[in-house]
Structure formats: structure tokens, C-alpha cells
Amino acid sequence: MASKTVLLIEEIKKIIQNVHMGVFYMGTTKTTPYPYITFQISDIGASKKLELDYWTDKPDSIELETLADNVGDYLNKYTLTNEKHSITIYKNDDRQRLDETIIKRINESYLVRYFGKEE
Secondary structure (H helix, E strand, O other), rough: HHHHHHHEEEEHHHHHHHHOEEEOHHHOOOOOOOEEEEEEEEEOOOOOEEEEEEEEEEOHHHHHHHHHHHHHHOOOEEEEEEOOOOEEEEEOOOOEEEEEEOOOOEEEEEEEEEEEOOO
């Protein structure tokens, strides 16, 4: 089971990197250049939840909104099937803008249907 989770994490990272290269699982370092995306995956019943956080240090959130829109357009109804697994991603309608003092953040989630192939 753990190897399927690692495989899913790697695959999700590659998928998001088709839109933006600054993608990290769970967190980053203090020297990571903005803007960037962090993500985490959790189980919800038979499905999985992909949670994305978009981060920037710009004074306004226009660049961040555009990045989130581009990723959302790319990921919604995205399907990948290969010899290892099948992944389909559906966008939830739960975008939140979370402005901290200097850093701006957008949080949103996706439903992931994941089927790993037996080895």
C-alpha cells in the first residue's frame, strides 16, 4: 500500500508540473522561490482528496489567481491510465483565499479516483 501512495504522489507532482514547475509535496524550504504550489493527499472513503496550496509573496494575488485557474483548468477531469494505475481528478468548488501578512495563499481541493494495479 505504501508503494502505491508514493507512486501516486510522484504521479500527481508530475501532472501538476505540466502547468507549473514549482510543485512540492507537503512543504518547502525558506529559500524556495515564489510562486510555488504545495500539495497533500488524504483518503476519503474509496477516493482520495488532493489539497493544493498556492503561495506568493507579491502584494496582490492576481498572479496567484491566474496560477490557480491554470492548474484548475488543467486538472479538472484529468485522466491518466497506464500499466501501473488509473487516476482521474475532479475539481471541487472550494477555493479559499487566505491572505497572511506578507505571504498570500490560495487553498483548494480535488477529488481523486485512484486505482492501483496489482503487482
